[in-house]
Amino acid sequence: MRLKKLTAVIPIALTAALLTACGSGSDGAAAQAGGTLKFGGTVPDCADPHQRGNNPNSYALKPLADSLLAQNLKTGEYLPWLATKYEVSADAKDFTFTLRDDVTFSDGEKLDAQAVADNFDGIKKLGAAASLAIGYLNDYQRSEVVSPDKVVVHFSKPNIAFLQGTATGNLAIVAPKTSAQTAEERCAKGAIGSGPFVVTKYVPSETLTYKKRKDYAWGNPLAKNQGAAHLDGLEIVNIKDTAVLAGSLLSGQIDAYSVVLPQDASRIEGAGGKVLTTTNAGYPVALVPNVKGTVFSDPAVRQAVQIGFDRKAAIDGVIGDWFHASESALSTSTVGFKSQGDALSYQPDKARTLLDDAGWKVGAGGIREKDGKKLSFDVTWDSDWNATSSVLAIVKEQLKEIGVELTINLLPTGQAASVYDSGKFSARWVNGYTPEPDTLRAILSIDANNWLERAGREKLDDLLSDQLQAVDVTKRNGILAEIQKTVIDEGYLIPIYDWAQSFAVSSKVQGAKLAYLSGPGPLYADISLSK
Template sequence: MLVACGGADGDAAAAGPAQPGGTLRYGLSVAPTCADPAQSGTNQTIYVTRQIVDSLTDQDPKTGEIKPWLAQSWQVAPDASSFTFTLKDGVTFSDGTPVTADSVKKNFDAVKDLGPDGALAKSYLSGYTGTDVIDAHTARVNFSGPNVAFLQASSTPQLGVLSDATVAQPWEQRCQGNAIGSGPFVYTDWQQGRSATLKKRAGYDWGSAVFAHRGDAYLDGIDFTVVPESGVRAGSVSSGQLDATSDALPQDASQIQGAGGQVLTRPNPGIVFFFQPNVTRGVLADQAVRQALIPAIDRKELIDTVLDPTFFAATGPLAHTTPLYKDLSSTVKYDPAKAGKDLDAAGWRTGTDGIREKNGQRLSFAVSFTAVFAGNQAVLELVQQQLKKVGVDLQLQLLSNGDYNARTASGDYDALYYNSTRADPDILRATFATDGRNFNRRGPDPELDQALTGQLASADVNQRGAQVSKAQELIIDRGLSIPTIELSQAIGVASTVQDLKFEASSRLQFYDAWLSGRS
């Protein structure tokens, strides 16, 4: 799953044993949205917030196995309706207070009160009824019914355990750099929209079983700055002004490599980048239109023209690295002739300007998106050209994060374009269920709803797999997802950066990273 130009492990070995010291300078492609891990939604935000918070468990990025972190062990009820965690001794938050079972309870109880950026955390605790504090080191997390995805959810930064003082703050205040965790780094400065500064925490000795070493982090600190232009980010790495950068696009790779650096890549599991249509308005209320858009998109051309082979064409609503993914490439494939025939059959006729019409209505819709991934604009501009060939007028609406969130909350959109990362197929329920995000704004669909909720109750992996497969098929059949590409993380690093690693959801973990040969 890890692809590196030059091989990170080999370079680290050549550099010798890991050495402590130095501050890693990192260029983010967009500003982090919130300093609170529980309210972290974007990759760029999670790169920062993951470093200050520990989770009950961790997920091995190679095997997907759940490993100990704050919890040294756990027991799962036979029906997966409760999970009992035994915490490690001697763990403290960076304010000196102990991490206890009561801390776990307070964190999970507070999730329901988070603002709009807490949607992922809320989805991970679907059916949560409370946490029983058995003793200072034992917490039993309870659900109203089976929740087989919760153990994996307990490894995410959104369900990381924060101090009592942090949890007691209003959710807006938690975003301003005041979050206190038990992680290997702590905040020393937070400039909203501009930068974040972290330093390592002395005495950290309870790292995840996935980590390669024990004790304090090697780096003295991490300076995150926002550098929106990809060429500037790449140039800063090659010139030594930055040590690493997000979204190293294909056109940037040669510059980074020419200076002795490399590009580390890893595919993201979870929901692919896709159009999520609002089925309650405009031309996308017509299921035939939604279905016709799927074969109208040439995903291979998107990869070949805008991206590179480290990215993958989407073959369904889930990325191929997601557990229980189903390959739907026989349906999600480029076939413009089929798209045209389907639109003809639905009564959409080509107008004088090449755009189809029906009953005086043009086959036109707008897609709202953000620059959360640096390649979004170029990808969508090419999709715009592809759809025009079959008579569809796609309008692009690039929004700020704030405007995008406001629009999704109000329902004032034709379609959204985004992805969502999680190394568990329950991300389907969080995205498409009527009691999840449901940006489709659809009504009840008993067959689909049963598949989405039924997989959460299936402790047997084969039974769960059948439900997840059915859900993927129905989502495509209903035209609730028009997939484009699978996101890959592409991190440009200088030759001095060693052992910078991806965790299971393809976000960065800086704990094992170190710097060599930098004056």
């Protein structure tokens, strides 16, 4: 087979949008050895990166496993990590990786081609339990072990998105012992990886502590420190209430945390700490309407809601200024981003006209009605970030001005999935991070998760399939531009703002930076604590 090396093309917006810091991510101080970093957050209910690769679990699980490749934040270039090189067939069906020969997992087992093959086979067996990881393995056939240091991953159809997946924590490489376990065993016992830290104690949803691997010598190419971590250990301090995280940092109970509230940033910086921020790639914080049996079955309603609220006004002063109003169905830092800013501009008069023409007349209390049915919809989610409700409250008031009623349906953590499965909701409140634009296919395509609950195939589904098979970058970006225009014009995704990471550290934390293009979390091996 003919092979060629491919690299992703990253939009220019990355240079401006990524790696912004209220405080610099590099302080130049000499690293000091020792100490345990206490990170305030939620201890995952499952310590397996293949099953819990989402934010905020990524912060807690990144230390334990490494990936085949890394990705340069500014250029999008793929860099060798566990794999020394990679090759992609001309039809993007076959991916060849040559591996380092000096890597071991924390249980002493050696990294080889069979271990990599076992990982991908294991993810396929996990199925829906590995919801993010499995998305990169569409049309996966098998992994062929060519030699101890060479593996070829075969797909039945082109899957250019897979390459990007190998640079994420979702497809981080775990030990054969972990790959052989059931989903439940992996969750309860925690994965074994080749990362710079090893789990010393794990109680699901309660306790997670790490110690450094003293023999670690294959660091992330994005890190300055390629050897053993400066820290002796890490502790994930289980704090679920985001409102108390800043106080815990300022009082010295923790050293770092993520998801900073805007009113806390100045307090942290005033105490000598830093707040690092970067815009996440993927699809924005958005509403995905249910078009089956709700008011969103009417295209005019989706289109009116799309332009019936002011995105900038909904977030200004409510969430941190590191968040930005959305411009498309993909965030500005995502591969293939194409602005749809004009189509997302605030146009209340046009929204009213759309609804008038569709037969929705203003009724009691200013809310429109049609055929005895109120123009009302709920937004259902179970996020525990308390600013979400504040943003939606502003959107609610704005939509009321055009005669649309929005009901906020915040459920206890973990309960939204069952409601979504039942179909008894009007709109999901969602956000997804990955530099790979195929994420839109994963959530919207009728051949994938079909969050829209569409009944029949449309041109959009063919476009979503075509972009996954387009090897040529220019051709693919053209298809992605058409997808974004279609999704916005049809109101199939109603974006509000681009999600951004925020990582707060105390004054004694040195060397912290947000260097990942593929998801949240710092390079822990570079971090040190001043005495």
